[in-house]
Amino acid sequence: MTHLMCQRVSSLGFVVFVASLFAGSSVCGQAPANIQPESTKKVKKATVYLKVEMADGVTAEGSGFFAMERGIVLTNAHVVGMLAPNSKAPKKIDIVGNSGQKDEFKMTGLVLGVDRNNDLAIVRVEGEEKRWPESLTVEFNMSDLVELQKVYIFGFPLGAELGKEITASESSISSFRKDLDGFLYQIQVNGGMHPGNSGGPVVDTRGVVVGVAVAGIRGTQINFAVPGEKVQGLVHGRVQETLVGLPFRDAAKIKLPLKVVCLDPLQRIKAVEVDVWTAPPGKPRPASLQAPAVLPGDAKKQTVSIKYDKGQASHDIQLGADLPQGHVYWLQPVFVNQAGVKQWGATSNFKPTDSPPLDRVDANLTANIAPGERSLKLSTRSVMRMTRGKEKHAESDIMNLEVLETLSNHPKGANLGLVWGKGQFLEEFNGKRVPRRPAAYASIRNHVHGFACNETGGLITFGFVKFNFKDPLVNQDANDMVHFFLSSYQFVSLPLPNREVKPQESWPVKIRLLMGREKKKDVMDVVLTCTYEGTRTVNDRKEAVISLLGEINVLKSERPLLRQPSDRAFGLAVFDVEKGFVSKLKIALSDERDFGGITVARIFEADMTRVPGNPFNINNPAKPKEKPNMPPSS
Numbered sequence: 001m002t003h004l005m006c007q008r009v010s011s012l013g014f015v016v017f018v019a020s021l022f023a024g025s026s027v028c029g030q031a032p033a034n035i036q037p038e039s040t041k042k043v044k045k046a047t048v049y050l051k052v053e054m055a056d057g058v059t060a061e062g063s064g065f066f067a068m069e070r071g072i073v074l075t076n077a078h079v080v081g082m083l084a085p086n087s088k089a090p091k092k093i094d095i096v097g098n099s100g101q102k103d104e105f106k107m108t109g110l111v112l113g114v115d116r117n118n119d120l121a122i123v124r125v126e127g128e129e130k131r132w133p134e135s136l137t138v139e140f141n142m143s144d145l146v147e148l149q150k151v152y153i154f155g156f157p158l159g160a161e162l163g164k165e166i167t168a169s170e171s172s173i174s175s176f177r178k179d180l181d182g183f184l185y186q187i188q189v190n191g192g193m194h195p196g197n198s199g200g201p202v203v204d205t206r207g208v209v210v211g212v213a214v215a216g217i218r219g220t221q222i223n224f225a226v227p228g229e230k231v232q233g234l235v236h237g238r239v240q241e242t243l244v245g246l247p248f249r250d251a252a253k254i255k256l257p258l259k260v261v262c263l264d265p266l267q268r269i270k271a272v273e274v275d276v277w278t279a280p281p282g283k284p285r286p287a288s289l290q291a292p293a294v295l296p297g298d299a300k301k302q303t304v305s306i307k308y309d310k311g312q313a314s315h316d317i318q319l320g321a322d323l324p325q326g327h328v329y330w331l332q333p334v335f336v337n338q339a340g341v342k343q344w345g346a347t348s349n350f351k352p353t354d355s356p357p358l359d360r361v362d363a364n365l366t367a368n369i370a371p372g373e374r375s376l377k378l379s380t381r382s383v384m385r386m387t388r389g390k391e392k393h394a395e396s397d398i399m400n401l402e403v404l405e406t407l408s409n410h411p412k413g414a415n416l417g418l419v420w421g422k423g424q425f426l427e428e429f430n431g432k433r434v435p436r437r438p439a440a441y442a443s444i445r446n447h448v449h450g451f452a453c454n455e456t457g458g459l460i461t462f463g464f465v466k467f468n469f470k471d472p473l474v475n476q477d478a479n480d481m482v483h484f485f486l487s488s489y490q491f492v493s494l495p496l497p498n499r500e501v502k503p504q505e506s507w508p509v510k511i512r513l514l515m516g517r518e519k520k521k522d523v524m525d526v527v528l529t530c531t532y533e534g535t536r537t538v539n540d541r542k543e544a545v546i547s548l549l550g551e552i553n554v555l556k557s558e559r560p561l562l563r564q565p566s567d568r569a570f571g572l573a574v575f576d577v578e579k580g581f582v583s584k585l586k587i588a589l590s591d592e593r594d595f596g597g598i599t600v601a602r603i604f605e606a607d608m609t610r611v612p613g614n615p616f617n618i619n620n621p622a623k624p625k626e627k628p629n630m631p632p633s634s
Contacts, residue, residue: 031205035152039207044166045133047154047200048073049096050109054081055088061159063200064095064123067136067209068235073123074138075199076214076226077114080121083599095125097133099156100164105131113265118185118230119214121199122265136201138209138235139228142176142184145210149173153192153213153223155200162196169193171202171223183286184227187211191221217391237264239287239333239345246533246545247319247350247357254357255316256350260333264311271336272313275344277301278320278327285332285347292332292344299324303334323352358534360503363544365532367457367496368580369407369414373614376403380488383603396428397484404618405610412460416451418489420444421618425481440477443469446621449486457581458495458509462486487513491526492585492608494548494573506531513589513604526569526589527551535577544575548587583610 046066050073053059062079066072073095077083081090093109107127114121125132153169156162171192179185189202193216202211202225211225245257262269278299285292306315319329329352333345378401385394402421407414423445425436444467451462467482469475495509511526528550535544548571571587591602614620 033205034150035203035205035207039203039205040152040168042134043136043152043154043201043203043207044168045098046136047166048107049099049156049159049164049166050075050079050199051094051096051160052080052090053092054090057091061156061196062198063155063196063213065136065154065199065201065209066125066133067138067201067231069135070132071125071129072135072235073109073125074212074231074234075121075123076212077116077119077121079199080111080114080123082111082114082121083116083119093123095123095127096164097131099166104164107131113234113263115230115234115263118226118234120212120226120230120234122234136203136207136209138231139204140232142187142210142227142229145173145176145187145204147173147175150205151189151210152203152205153189153197153200154203155193155197155213157194157196159196167197174222177224184229186214187225187227189223189225191223193223218388234263235266235268237262237266237269237335237337238343239263239335242331242333242345242348244331244348244350246355246547247352248360248534249357250316254319254352256319256329258306258315258317258331260306260308260313260335260345262308262311262313262335268337269308269335270338272306272308273334273336274304274306274315274317275301275330275332275334276304276317277330278323279330280326281328281349281351284349287346288344289341290344291342297327298330299327308335319352328352356536356538358536358545360534362500362502363532363535363575363577364500365496365544365546365575366498366580367455369453369455369457371408371414372406372612373620374405374407374581375611375614375616375618376405377401377609378403378485378488378492379607380484380491381603381605382484383601385601385603387599387601392430394428394430396426397480398424398426398428398433399481399484399488400424401485402616402618403489404614404616404620406620410452413452413454413456416453416459417620418449418451419446419618419620420485421616425477425484436481437474437477439471440469440474440481443467443474444478444482446619448621449482449489451489453493454495456495456498457493458511459490459493462490488606491604492582492587492606494530494546494582494585496575496582497530501532503532503534528569530573542577543583544577546573546575547571548573579612581610582608584608 048064050062050064062075064073064075067074081087089111095107095109096104098104107125109123109125112122112124149172151171151173153171154166157167169192171189173187174190175188176184177186177188193213197213200213201209202213204210210228214224214226216223240261240263243259247254247256258274260272280297304315304317306313329350330347332347334342336342380399381396383396401423404419406417427434452460454460467475467478469478491511491513497507506529509528509530513524513526528548531547533545533547535542550569569587569589573582574584576583585608588605
């Protein structure tokens with residue numbers, strides 16, 4: 001199966017299941033004005049204290065509750081340290097029932113799955129089954145909830161610091177927060193939550209769970225709960241995302257690789273299909289419990305059964321021979337659960353002109369490092385984003401730059417001299433963009449930055465020259481700009497295998513990346529798996545397409561919190577077979593982790609195009625006198 005890096009379409013909207021699907025999931029009858037003692041007792045029995053030892057050894061506390069079925073505890077993904085993508089399962093989860101009472105008992109837990117988008121986790125309990133309390137019912141019909149309705153929050157605020165006994169607080173619904181597609185994603189409540197309540201149940205006057213406590217805005221009575229319908233999606237399964245790959249020729253047929261990723265921790269999904277049809281382009285169609293309506297211009301749908309195993313289903317979809325003018329291919333995943341009920345995921349579409357089909361033939365991917373001139377357009381964005389509840393802060397560095405690249409002889413490969421042409425450097429703070437000082441850019445525009453590469457085109461050294469201008473502000477801007485440029489160029493300098501490769505063949509590469517400002521940077525290795533997907537001819541040039549997928553290892557950080565293993569990188573490279581260089585490369589890495597309720601996310605994106613010669617007419621001064629003073633990049 002090809003690497004699916006071309007298009008990523010989220011299918012996160014969850015449409016509520018019908019009552020007949022979830023036996024025992026809803027309680028009929030009129031709700032009392034206040035919660036009754038027997039209901040309070042039942043919810044208290046079902047609510048448990050969690051003490052979690054994270055993968056990195058850090059210990060955290062939170063709440064959880066038995067719900068849906070025997071032996072299942074629900075909580076937040078951040079409580080078990082698994083909110084960030086690619087995060088590791090905790091080393092140990094201690095679950096305490098009847099906390100603080102004479103009949104207190106302990107159990108251990110195992111994470112079965114997480115829904116990071118909704119901050120939910122499902123934990124299987126291990127221990128004496130006879131001591132498990134009765135599971136709580138989780139409401140699925142959020143439409144019956146109204147503002148100012150009474151709710152009750154159970155859990156362990158401040159963890160063991162306040163005391164081992166459970167706390168029950170009365171609150172009320174103050175708002176319903178919806179996403180851009182109109183789906184409910186959070187219930188806002190008026191107080192009753194504190195750190196430690198995370199993962200605990202929010203119930204109505206019947207004692208039925210309507211939400212899971214998740215977050216609050218510090219210093220206010222504004223708190224949030226994950227709606228019960230999101231819990232249903234985690235327990236009973238749903239389509240999480242659809243990955244669309246690069247089309248390829250198979251004899252006379254054109255096929256499109258497709259991968260459907262499902263959230264299915266309890267293995268409730270029994271079959272997966274994909275509906276394929278042609279229609280004019282338009283807005284994505286949302287997830288649905290019923291077969292979506294046929295819209296004007298929709299052709300007849302073809303349903304393709306695809307093999308499903310352990311949360312994933314992959315298939316090469318055969319595309320029709322004739323696509324009506326102005327139409328695109330639409331794809332919609334469909335899954336069938338254990339009750340035989342179908343659910344349609346959100347759609348994605350594919351436009352053939354955006355990605356000509358590949359020929360899966362052998363290709364010689366050898367770098368040409370002969371003396372000469374080449375030119376780049378390089379656009380890069382580096383983002384640091386911090387979130388705590390509804391509080392957000394983001395700062396970014398942005399660069400758009402034309403660069404002349406000169407190659408000359410070097411004992412181990414080639415010297416690379418880089419000179420800036422027209423360009424722009426910006427800082428962005430919470431959406432407001434501020435240009436870097438023009439005087440700083442003008443002062444270093446004619447400077448030649450010295451690199452060296454080996455025979456594969458991969459960098460072996462680069463020269464970071466520290467400027468020392470009289471104006472301290474200009475000096476700081478100049479050094480930050482150069483640091484950002486050098487890091488960006490290193491990030492897009494992809495080594496090649498320098499041999500003939502077969503279609504779908506992979507090889508590893510390692511690229512050094514310096515992320516952040518010159519005085520506050522992180523040093524990391526981006527370890528990529530490169531996969532040759534095939535060749536195509538564009539504008540009479542033969543191109544080899546290479547998909548990129550990898551992980552990031554932080555080697556050194558000025559910020560201790562960020563010294564943990566990082567997230568994933570993905571991208572696509574195009575190799576000009578005739579010229580012998582990477583003519584296009586687009587790559588991004590994301591790095592997101594949670595630190596005690598504060599989510600820190602970093603994004604680094606680079607987009608590079610390369611052409612022969614000097615079409616931008618950039619002045620080429622003499623070779624630089626300074627020598628590279630950085631250690632090898634890998």
